[in-house]
Structure formats: C-alpha cells, structure tokens
Amino acid sequence: MTNAPDPSRFAHVTDWVFDLDNTLYPHHTNLFAQIDVKMTAYVSELLQLSRDDARKLQKELYREYGTTMNGLIQRHNIDPDDFLNKVHDIDYSWVQPDPELGEAIRALPGRKFIFTNGDRKHAENTARQLGILDDFDDIFDIVAAGLVPKPAREPYDKFMGIHRVDAPNAVMFEDLARNLSVPKQLGMTTVLIVPNNFEPTFSEIWEQDPEHEDDVDYVTDDLSAFLKTILQEL
Known part of the structure; x- marks a missing residue:
C-alpha cells in the first residue's frame, strides 16, 4: 500500500x-510490543495496580502527555533514567x-x-x-x-x-x-x-x-x- x-x-x-x-x-516485528509490556509492568509496580488497571492508566498517560514516561514524570515524579533502562531491557534479536x-x-x-x-x-x-x-x-x-x-x-x-x-x-x-x-x-x-x-x-x-x-x-x-x-x- x-x-x-x-x-x-x-x-x-x-x-x-x-x-x-x-x-x-x-x-509486525513486535519489538515495541516488548517495550509496551515492560511499561505496563513498570506502572503496575510503581503504583501497586493490577495489570489491567496499570495498562489502562498507561494508555491514559500516553494520550494525555505524549508518552507514558512523560505522564509518569508529570504526575509521579519518576526517575526517567530508571524508567528508560527498565522498559528498554528487551530482546533485540526479534x-x-x-x-x-x-x-x-x-x-x-x-x-x-x-x-x-x-x-x-x-x-x-x-x-x-x-x-x-x-x-x-x-x-x-x-x-x-x-x-x-x-x-x-x-x-x-x-x-x-x-x-x-x-x-x-x-x-x-x-x-x-x-x-x-x-x-x-x-x-x-x-x-x-x-x-x-x-x-x-x-x-x-x-x-x-x-x-x-x-x-x-x-x-x-x-x-x-x-x-x-x-x-x-x-
């Protein structure tokens, strides 16, 4: 197309x-899908939310702030380096x-x-x-x-x-x-x-x-x- x-x-x-x-x-490489899962896990651990609730909040932050990380910085003052290191700990062989x-x-x-x-x-x-x-x-x-x-x-x-x-x-x-x-x-x-x-x-x-x-x-x-x-x- x-x-x-x-x-x-x-x-x-x-x-x-x-x-x-x-x-x-x-x-279809699904590399970002790995990052997406890591971001959900980060939100879940940070705020002690279930996976479903963490994912819902993650997408809300993404829509409102441009990225999940930016939303977490604005609302919860997270350490961006910690976030970036954790969500990019993925398998690049895909x-x-x-x-x-x-x-x-x-x-x-x-x-x-x-x-x-x-x-x-x-x-x-x-x-x-x-x-x-x-x-x-x-x-x-x-x-x-x-x-x-x-x-x-x-x-x-x-x-x-x-x-x-x-x-x-x-x-x-x-x-x-x-x-x-x-x-x-x-x-x-x-x-x-x-x-x-x-x-x-x-x-x-x-x-x-x-x-x-x-x-x-x-x-x-x-x-x-x-x-x-x-x-x-x-």
Whole structure:
C-alpha cells in the first residue's frame, strides 16, 4: 500500500529524518510490543495496580502527555533514567537485519537522522541490529529533547536548532500521524509509515489519528520501496 512518491518533490531534500519504532523496522516485528509490556509492568509496580488497571492508566498517560514516561514524570515524579533502562531491557534479536533499507538510506543525498521519543541506547541497539546504525549522521533522542516528547513543538525546534535543519528542505518519516503535524506546519514533507497490508481496524484507535490526515503528504507500508522510488530520479 502506498501513494507513490513524485521523485521531483524530493529533489530539494537535504535532511532525511526518521522516527525509530515501527518506522525503521516493520510493525509486525513486535519489538515495541516488548517495550509496551515492560511499561505496563513498570506502572503496575510503581503504583501497586493490577495489570489491567496499570495498562489502562498507561494508555491514559500516553494520550494525555505524549508518552507514558512523560505522564509518569508529570504526575509521579519518576526517575526517567530508571524508567528508560527498565522498559528498554528487551530482546533485540526479534529485529531482522535489513540490508535493502540500509542500501536505500546510504544512497539518499544529504544528512540522515533518527528522531525518537526513545533513548539513544535503544535507538543504537535497534539500528545496529537492523544493520543501519552507521548510515545515520546522528540520533536525537528523548534526553536531547529535554524529556519533552513528540508531538509537542519544543523537541522539533530543538532538533532543528541543534542540527541547523531547514524545514522546507527536510522530510520526516513517522508511524504516528500526530507526530507529523508540527513538521507539516514547519514546511517539511511528511511520510506516514503504516503496517504492511494495513487495515483501519489494525491499530488501537488512539494510534490511527484520522484527524491528522491533512498533515500527511504520503503514506506507505514499505519504506525501502518508497525510498527506492525516490532514488530513481535523484
């Protein structure tokens, strides 16, 4: 599934910005599912809640604060380092190396960045397992963002300021449409990554973001194929 990119609309791009989870690796990899389980367990232990109640609160925090961690910081003053270490204590072997994606990313003209609401260690571990870590110029993580997560405006401004990114000459790839709203306002080209053979009932309702469809320029369920199409005329 894709709305085919017009390569001419990417000829001016000098900065290629990629989200990490469910963007650089496919949704069906279930890597983030491990993190999700760890977050539920963290909330359960922290607040002495049943798993069901902890998961309900976890999703409430996610919707209200952008990330579960941000909600726990705001409401319960948790130690973010402790949270990040515990929820990213996962098995990365579920991620399959993707040499095709690596080849496409390396061929893109200009700089390449990972911009994630996770931490740098998680991004490095994931990208290393994919075989694409060395293809990026830098990683902008939740710590660099001052613990303020996407979709808030602040982390985008920090990212662009640090790396001197000119938004109209940048493109952002994301699996959550709400996280493309600010980039679109800033003038970036936006690409939404959806699960392979995506159906509207696939995701939980708060991950579908139908109200943000105007913030999305392109949709694809195959990042490598999308990038290859662009590269044909660059």
